[in-house]
Amino acid sequence: MKLVTRGSLCRLAYPAFIGVALLGSAVAFTLLGPIVGIKSTYVFLGLLLSGGLFYTYHSTTVPTTLRPMQVSRTRVLGKSVFVLVLLAVTAVPAARAFGIETVVAQLAVLLFLVPAGYLALALQFRWEPPAGRTLAQILALFSVTPIVKYQSTGFYASSGDTPGHVYLIEQVVRNGTWQAIPTKSFYHYFPGLHTMLGSMSALTGLSPYDVYMLAGIATYCVVIAVAYLFARLLFDNRVLALCIALAMSLLLPIITHASYFYPQALAVAVALILLLLSYRGSADANNYWAYMVLAALLVGQLWVTHHLTVVLFVPVLVALIAGPRLVSRFGPDDATAVRPVSSPLVVWVAGSVAYWLGRDVFIAPFVGSVVDVLSGPLIATGSGDETAVVPVKTLGQSLPESTVGTALLSVFSPSGIYNLLLVCTVSFAAITVIYRLERYRRVIPFLVLGVGGSLLLLRTPLVINGLDRTHLPLSIFIAFLLGIALFRLLPNADATLSQLAPVLVVFLFLTTSATLVASPHVYELHSGPDLWEGRPLPEEQIDFSQQEMRSFEQSSAYLEERDAVVASDWRTQIGLERYGTDSKSMRVRDGQVTMEADLLMYRSRWPDHSLRLIPGGPPVPLITVVVDRAWLDRTVRTENKVYTTGEVGMLADRSGGDLRRSPG
Known part of the structure; x- marks a missing residue:
């Protein structure tokens, strides 16, 4: 009876959420202006699409065995994925060899080859695909975007300090020691990334820039595999674990940092492996000390790799350690949630603070940065110079206007579609979890963090400087939500292709928009109005x-x-x-x-x-x-x-x- 009541409430939740979204857009329109109000309608559209999917596909079946014909089909589809990936990663070099504009090859990859690969992958989820081969396809498709970015740019600087980090790596290689990093550089005290990549450059003979790019791609393939191992540890369903790995590969922070591999990107990857070891140590008493020894090595690496990552993970660690206790205390009598071994996590945080105090680094600049952020504007209230968070100045020309028309177009830009579909899938997953709470009770802390993380990841009027730093540490928890949505939508064994077509269209739009947003170096794709900008300005240069x-x-x-x-x-x-x-x-x-x-x-x-x-x-x-x-x-x-x-x-x-x- 409780399940029926809960299901009825879930069905009624969508009209309530859609009403709240419409009210929120109306408030934004009134208080923050028509431009912000129109851009915020992507939330309403995402919820509307999510409700349609929930009412249509909330009940699906997943077979436990494959018939011979299905086995043959999955093999053919799997091979086609690898063929498409091979074509994608050779397209830019081939275009150069034949004197074709590389932008043509990039557009062919992003708009045709990658979507075709994801379609072939999605079709395999109609049945129960083999774990190893499917995970390999996920990693291969994920790698295409950063590899093509690496191939098609002379030097990919991304949104920040990549050239500076490459210079520091060169100093390590040239002098054979991390102490060659100038003492005036903050990274003289946190040389983890530069020492690791400098050593790799010296051993392989590759240039520091090449090592920087290739190491980022390899590291974030490992991060996606870590998400899969996490899901296998927490759930007994292999297909769900594959869906979570697939979801992890589609999150913008993950795709972006595979080629923007600055110290936080390495530190977050190491921290996620540390988290996995902590959970494995809790679940496998026979190998507890082996996991703890490995965890200790990673803690030592984290102490000297990145400073802010520790601060960003503190609320996450508190939620993961305290959350299961709260579930046990306030939940039903049989409610339990998995918990990690807390000792390596506590040592990481305490050791970091001790290092900062001992070397007299980080604390004072961090406090100053927080004060600066809080003293500045936190909410975008308009598009004029007097209200814009980032002022726009001109040299020799007038500013383009931010009009209602451009705001409407921005909702359907690649970033607008990506955010709309994140709202759709995350809300679908949240309702699914409530509908089937007994199945997901063990991972409630993960899912709560996923909901909170998705609110920070989505585009809102909040424009706090540095807010995007929180996206990467929270990505694995958002991936759990997105993976649950994919698990409820893709593996529908009873549906025909025509019945499954709406789901496949949504999935292809999600994968394609994620790939396009993560490819800012293809300026031709981003010349129109963008959901993320206040005015339709020329794109920032992110490569040399x-x-x-x-x-x-x-x-x-x-x-x-x-x-x-x-x-x-x-x-x-x-x-x-x-x-x-x-x-x-x-x-x-x-x-x-x-x-x-x-x-x-x-x-x-x-x-x-x-x-x-x-x-x-x-x-x-x-x-x-x-x-x-x-x-x-x-x-x-x-x-x-x-x-x-x-x-x-x-x-x-x-x-x-x-x-x-x-x-x-």
């Missing part, structure tokens, strides 16, 4: 060509020879950092550039992309700049040009021009 990298190297030598200080935008700064040259941020005011440096460095690609400035200082440490081609040409022509490589140049201020040198 080989010519630009050579120009940075030459410019670095020029500046060192003349002992000159240069100012520029953030991307140029990190490009110079690749060769050990520090620089300052330029400033933009009233259509002019000011700088606290001898020279201004410009790049020929400035007008093609939005620039990011980080001049520092709360409450708004970030500034976006849009440069007009005519303005740049005129400035280069009228100012005192002292150096150029064609790709990169340097200017000194000249009286009456657009460039001003301010005292430092």
Whole structure:
């Protein structure tokens, strides 16, 4: 009787949630403006789609054995996945060999080959696919996006400090010790990633950049395998574990950090393995000490790899340790939840704090960063300069308007569709868990963390600087929710292909949008309005060509020879950092550039992309700049040009021009 009542409540939940979503959009429209209100409708659309799927597919069956014909079909589909992956990872090199634009090959991979591979994978889930071969297909399909990104960019800088980390790895390789990392660098005290990758570079003979990219791809394949092992430990259903691994491979933070492998990306991967060992130690008393010895080695690695990761994991660890006790105390009499061995987790946190205090690092900068974040705006309240969280300034052109039309288009951009489908699948999973609570009671802490993590991952008016740092540690818990949704939708043995078609369409849109959003280097795919931006601005540059990298190297030598200080935008700064040259941020005011440096460095690609400035200082440490081609040409022509490589140049201020040198 309770189950029937609970099912009825679950069916009634969707109308209530959809009503709340509509009310939320109306409130956002009224308080935050029509642009934010329209963008927020993706939540309503996601819930609407989720309700349709729940009422149609909430009851499915999964066979326990395969008939001979089904075995043959899964083998053919599995082989086709590997063929498609092979075509995808050879498309860019083949295009170069035949003189074809690489963007054509990338579009073919992202829009046709990868979706076809995921369709072949999804069809295998109609029956019970073999674990090893299916997991291999998941990892192969996941690897395509970062591999193609690696192949098609001269130097993939992503959204931050990749060139700086590659430079530090080079210093380790060149000098044979982590102590070669400059003492002024924070990573002198946290050299874990640079030491590991430097050692790999020295042993393999690969360049530090190549090792950086390949190690990231391999590490996050391991992370997906860890998600599978976690699910196998916590559930007795192999297909559900495969669905959770598949879900993990579709989460944007996981795909992104396979090629943006900075220290937090390594630390989170190690922390997840540590968590798995802690749960294995709790479940397998016979091998307890073996797991604890391995855990101790990982704890030592974590102490010197990344600092903020510890802070981000503290609430997660509290929930995982305290959650099972709360379930046992306040749940039904037979309610139990799995719990980890807490000692290695406590040692990790306590040892990290002791290290910070002993070396006098991290604590003071962390407190300062928190104060800066809290003193700045936390909610986007509009799109004008006076209300935007990241101000937009222009050099020689007017700003494009953020209109109702562009807001509507942004909801159906790749990022809009991805967020819409995350709302759909996560809400579907949450209702499924409530509907079948007795099946998922053991992992309630995981699922609660997944719900909370999905709220942080989804696009909302919250624009707290650094909020995206929380996404990666919470991804495995979001994957549990998303995996439960896939498990209820894909393995439908009784449905015909026509009956399953809506599910396959939703799945293909999810996989394709995830791949597209994780491929920002294909600028042609992101030229339209994006759910994540306040205005339809040019895309930020996230890669450097080989010519630009050579120009940075030459410019670095020029500046060192003349002992000159240069100012520029953030991307140029990190490009110079690749060769050990520090620089300052330029400033933009009233259509002019000011700088606290001898020279201004410009790049020929400035007008093609939005620039990011980080001049520092709360409450708004970030500034976006849009440069007009005519303005740049005129400035280069009228100012005192002292150096150029064609790709990169340097200017000194000249009286009456657009460039001003301010005292430092």
